[in-house]
Amino acid sequence: MTQELRAVEWTGNALSLIDQTVLPHATEIRRIDGVDALVDAVQRLVVRGAPAIGAAGAYGVALAMIEGEREGRSRDEVLAAVARVRAARPTAVNLMVCVDRVMTRFDEGLDAVLAEAAAVQREDIGANRAMGAYGADWLVERTGVDRPLRILTHCNTGALATAGWGTALGVIRELHARGLLEAVYVDETRPLLQGSRLTAWELAQEGITHYVQADGAAAGTILSGRVDAAIVGADRIAANGDVANKVGTVGVALACADAGIPFLVAAPTTTVDLSTASGADIHIELRGEDEVLEWAGVRTAPPGSRGHNPAFDVTPARLVTGLVTERGVLEVSAGEVPADEVSA
Ligand code: MRU
Numbered sequence: 001m002t003q004e005l006r007a008v009e010w011t012g013n014a015l016s017l018i019d020q021t022v023l024p025h026a027t028e029i030r031r032i033d034g035v036d037a038l039v040d041a042v043q044r045l046v047v048r049g050a051p052a053i054g055a056a057g058a059y060g061v062a063l064a065m066i067e068g069e070r071e072g073r074s075r076d077e078v079l080a081a082v083a084r085v086r087a088a089r090p091t092a093v094n095l096m097v098c099v100d101r102v103m104t105r106f107d108e109g110l111d112a113v114l115a116e117a118a119a120v121q122r123e124d125i126g127a128n129r130a131m132g133a134y135g136a137d138w139l140v141e142r143t144g145v146d147r148p149l150r151i152l153t154h155c156n157t158g159a160l161a162t163a164g165w166g167t168a169l170g171v172i173r174e175l176h177a178r179g180l181l182e183a184v185y186v187d188e189t190r191p192l193l194q195g196s197r198l199t200a201w202e203l204a205q206e207g208i209t210h211y212v213q214a215d216g217a218a219a220g221t222i223l224s225g226r227v228d229a230a231i232v233g234a235d236r237i238a239a240n241g242d243v244a245n246k247v248g249t250v251g252v253a254l255a256c257a258d259a260g261i262p263f264l265v266a267a268p269t270t271t272v273d274l275s276t277a278s279g280a281d282i283h284i285e286l287r288g289e290d291e292v293l294e295w296a297g298v299r300t301a302p303p304g305s306r307g308h309n310p311a312f313d314v315t316p317a318r319l320v321t322g323l324v325t326e327r328g329v330l331e332v333s334a335g336e337v338p339a340d341e342v343s344a
Pocket of ligand 1: 156
């Protein structure tokens with residue numbers, strides 16, 4: 001069952017990652033025992049999803065220390081290695097937040113760093129469980145539907161994307177556990193297929209009825225009344241409530257607004273970045289052109305075509321009906337996330 005799934009696991013002196021680039025066709029574990037390998041794994045999406053890369057980054061500090069000791073590196077060299085982990089991907093703020101949190105214990109030594117990284121992981125699982133309950137309560141009340149719900153989701157926000165259980169997918173799993181879920185419409189999530197490969201895999205393991213659809217089908221599914229709500233995760237939420245999430249999310253939000261159905265964002269408070277004023281200030285990762293010009297390694301676009309491949313987009317706060325964190329549901333369309341609801 002997926003609640004046992006651990007995308008990121010510390011094994012004593014190395015990180016063990018489920019390789020998300022080969023799922024669902026193969027379940028392969030990668031052993032990561034150095035910073036170069038970790039940065040590569042984060043950048044190739046072997047490990048992905050904002051909270052999961054946060055947890056991997058937290059353990060990355062320990063890896064940098066162990067490697068530094070092994071290779072006889074100076075303190076400055078170890079700090080430079082930590083900085084490379086922190087910068088491996090730019091959009092999900094969880095990576096920076098988790099590395100910075102663990103670094104507060106750096107001078108106490110490896111055991112303290114490992115204890116802090118384990119706390120990051122443990123707290124994320126707890127946050128996901130809380131979000132699941134708050135989000136399910138809110139959806140039932142807000143949709144006002146007296147039959148099991150039909151939900152649309154985008155990308156993968158499950159156990160694979162977190163330390164365990166899931167954010168948006170955690171809410172979906174909670175609805176299912178309560179007998180309140182009819183089916184999930186899963187956007188395939190081009191170009192790397194986190195929806196059709198990873199979300200569908202997790203839902204299949206839970207025995208949850210789901211339909212994989214092309215991203216281009218999402219707006220029609222919403223406008224034709226097939227779903228009662230959409231729920232997605234987030235990589236960074238700005239102080240004004242704008243949400244950066246997997247590319248394609250803003251189209252889902254626009255269609256929900258037009259259809260008058262809830263668009264719910266589920267994310268732990270570690271994803272809220274009050275130092276970023278608005279979505280316009282969020283660094284959106286631009287990935288390699290080949291991801292959109294090729295299909296399974298075979299070129300599909302004609303020679304001479306260029307690719308535009310932003311990994312994320314920004315959904316304006318006005319389109320977000322609710323933001324569920326581990327502390328409850330906020331309605332942020334007024335344009336400001338209340339700092340006391342999301343600060344440590
Ligand atoms: O590029 P990815 O696969 O790391 O993008 C992941 C997403 O956009 C998720 O929706 C987000 O990180 C939330 S995961 C709980």
